[in-house]
Amino acid sequence: MNSHHASPVPLSAQTGSVNAAMQRHWRNWWHLSSALNHCDAFLGEVRQDRAPWLIVAFIAGIAAWFTLSGPVQWIVFVFCTGLIAIIALASWRHNQFRANLRLAILSMCIAAVAGLALIWARSAMVGTPPLAHPVMGVFDARVLERVEQPAQERVRLILATRNPDDAMPMKIRVNLPDKWDSPELATGAVIRVKVRLMPPAPPMLPGAYNFARAAWFQGFAATGSVIGPVSILKPAEVWGGIAQVQQRLSAHVRAQLSGSSGTIAAAFASGDRGAIATADAEAMRDAGLTHLLSISGLHVSAVIAGVYFIALRLLAFWPWLALRVRLPVVAAALAAVGGVGYTLLTGAQVPTVRACAAAILVLLAMALGREPLSFRLVGVAALFVLLLWPESLVGPSFQMSFAAVIAIIALHSAAPVRAFLADRDETWWQRTGRRAVMLLLTGVVIELALMPIVLFHFHRAGVYGALANVVAIPLTTFVSMPLIAIALLLDGFGLGAPAWWLVGKSLDLLLWIAHTTATQPGAVNHLGYMSVLAFALCVGGSLWLALWRGSVRLAGLVPVAVGTLIAIAAPQPQILVTADGRHVGLVGQSLDGSASRLYLLRQSRSDYVRDNLAELSGVKANAIAIDQWPGARCSADFCTVQIAGRDRQWTVLMARSRDLVTERALNAACQRADIVVADRRLPESCRPRWLKADRRLLSRTGGIALSLDPLRIRTVAQQEGHHGWWRGGNGS
Secondary structure, three states: OOOOOOOOOOHHHHHHHHHHHHHHHHHHHHHHHHHHHHHHHHHHHOOOOOHHHHHHHHHHHHHHHHHOOOHHHHHHHHHHHHHHHHHHHHHHHHOOOOHHHHHHHHHHHHHHHHHHHHHHHHHHHHOOOOOOOOEEEEEEEEEEEEEEEHHHOEEEEEEEEEOOOOOOEEEEEEEEEHHHOOOOOOOOOEEEEEEEEEOOOOOOOOOOOOHHHHHHHHOEEEEEEEOOOOEEEEOOOOOOOHHHHHHHHHHHHHHHOOHHHHHHHHHHHHOOOOOOOHHHHHHHHHOOOHHHOOOOHHHHHHHHHHHHHHHHHHHOOOHHHHOOOOHHHHHHHHHHHHHHHHHHHOOOOHHHHHHHHHHHHHHHHHHOOOOOOOHHHHHHHHHHHHHHOHHHHHOHHHHHHHHHHHHHHHHHHOHHHHHHHOOOOOOHHHHHHHHHHHHHHHHHHHHHHHHHHHHHHHOEEEOOHHHHHHHHHHHHHHHHHHHHHHHHHHHOOOOOHHHHHHHHHHHHHHHHHHHHHHOOOOOEEEOOOOOHHHHHHHHHHHHHHHHOOOHHHHHHHHHHHHHHHHHHHOOOOOEEEOOOOOOEEEEEEOOOOOOEEEEEOOOOOOHHHHHHHHHHHOOOOOOEEHHHOOOOEEOOOEEEEEEEOOOOEEEEEEEOOOOOOOHHHHHHHHHOOOEEEOOOOOOOOOOOOOEEEOHHHHHHHOOEEEEEOOEEEEEHHHHHOOOOOOHHHOOO
């Protein structure tokens, strides 16, 4: 027997160890149970509508489908969410914690799974695979829609034709230069046209606009441009529908009112923004007034409110009717008809339909004597839109319109604000002063609510938008739009000229506000990249601030602060490479070292390319040629620059032509470079020290954004995953 064999542990010691472990287990369970009971007690004591949180969970499910990369992760999301729901259901049976928390967890899990399932089904049903390859050819097609864009000297046509590969029907969007336009080229016409078609473009760079995703849900298989004149095989019918009325109305308004003010008036009257000059559109954007140009909640609400109050006043002069029916109900019905008519007239786009549906719900609440603006009402309107168009969730229009409405309701439902606005015995100028202060505060709150959305989608946000909107919104709602309606009415009698003159003056003032605000120092903040995590934290925290009441709502400041810090601290890209490798943007100091500048490898003729590179670089100053980079060595074929990092110098070699270069010289240059970028396939023997971004790599990754301090690579492929619109669904 081994004398060194360990003696057995006494039974009493074993029992003590087991008891200690059991005590730790029950102590941990008691703490967990206590925390759950506290949550349950909080849900039971708080007095507010919890239904909007179900909509938030539904939205989270839709957002998860877009954020997660593909079917495997979607199924994992459904499994994990279902597991949480089963645990909550099982605890209901064993009564391990109380009913309020169980019901909240169970219902929100069901809502989240329903949201993901809805958008998954929607994508499978309406998603249109992109054209497999670029095509140039002659197509017979029917004109589905005609969009005039005189500011760009073109007409945009939506056509129904057949795919040249399999003869299946497909919908395409093409641009027709004005010189080949014809009055016969109207909605419903059958034409023969030579076009150059491309698959819908994916994001040029990580974080850029995703037209391929929008085209997937809108049914576009390809986009392109018309080459040469168009042959009319069958003219359009005499009645071209609402689209023809919209075009005639827009043309009529521009004929009555020339210049920039006429293009803005046409946008208000018919929703046609194609004639607005680029300088005016950029000024409105930088001043935070772009929402005034797109027919949405403000315009539809103004029309419906105007019809409601006018109808209510006119009907009151009819005693027989006033004594027999509730006039608010009749006025609400007439206002709803007016809102639907205006929605159809302005093109019935998704934002307009959404605004019309929300406004009609407000009318219904008013007719029934209910609170016209509440979170439940906003939730019903959001649910209505998402059930029909769940893909609209990821668009800035949906996010901005509902964020603005939620911010307004949250602000005006706060106890200090209600006390500030309460009726009191005061002079008229004191009452007017309080309302002016409230209007300014509302503008500031809306700007803060919209800022993360604007920065995430557009990478720039106006600073003075609240001040500009204080004047611009009342001017548009109570002056410009009523005057346009009066002018159109008087045109029927040939008396509209004085009203159009007043319309022009009011819109000239609006444009002056936009240009003056946009040109102020520091009017625009730029942010090249905002991560999905930072955006989600800001939006989630803002929803918490808005939907809860009392001091508990202040907890929402924590995720907002964390998201803001993440956005500010995130490394901004220093090298931007488009998917074709032709366009490269480098961010560096100007020659005098005073500010950051964007240097471009090629001076593109496309404003779209330059704008994307400028937005995603986060640089405000105009881009300049890469030849002006300090110490750059450029030839007709290549450019070499040195980028100073935190710990080292990075050498970047970029191809700028496709001329033949000897492999020995290319290999020697590659060996001296850390990063090589080319719009061609480079030989295997070209081996830079860190990254070779040639056509072979970029065809898999899409556009690339590189940060050198710290070292980080973001690609379009990483954010697109295996969704159907990304390279036909292969996720490569």
